Amino acid sequence: MNVERRLIKRYRDLEVYQTAFDAAMEIFELSKQFPKEERYSLTDQIRRSSRSVCANLGEAWRKRRYKAAFIAKLSDCQAEATETQIWLEFSVKCHYLETERARALYKSYDKILGQLVLMVKNSDQWLIH
Template identity: 65%
Template sequence: MEKQPIKSHEDLEVYKMAFDVAMRIFELSKTFPVEERYSLTDQIRRSSRSVCANMAEAWRKRRYEAAFVAKLNDCEAEAAETQTWLKFAVKCNYLNAETARELYSTYNRILSILVTIINNPSPWIIKR
């Protein structure tokens, strides 16, 4: 099985994983109480989507290592924020613990990949 070349951020497995989990959070958050619309619901949706958006920006900043790493750090922060919102959703009984554990675990995998790239960005940088 031959690996396809990475042409855009959308080809990255970590991006696909982040996008899929953000969409899952979107669907699950539809069941959150209406009084959480401008609080927990909005926050968890924003942070989960922001992981993907920052990854897209990081991809386009690969000419400049510092800018690339900075955007990946933003991804990392947003992923960790999403994990915090997941904990709130469980404590407020909006999300069952097993589902939250699965989502949290996915973010742990995303974070692991991001940290690996942050710690060794040179293979990803566009050489001038």
């Protein structure tokens, strides 16, 4: 067991969770300026998918006794992170977000996806035995 893993006692301690939470909060703040006609479409979708990354990480953390369930929840996190990236692209194309702000968020989700891939690849290190 490596030193960094021993310091992680709950899902909130995970760097990937902290990055995803910060990105979701930034999306929430930015999406407040989206047009009202997007309230029940793009605004809700991007908020939901960005928050879902965090929610699924919390669920994955609680399912560490079962490798398949743990990996399935991490896979859900990856899907939600990718969905968020797609909504970011739509937000730029619809001129709701500045390209540079969206690009920075997109890169955050690339980092999140990379960390999730590593967690899946090294899932045995995270399991409760």
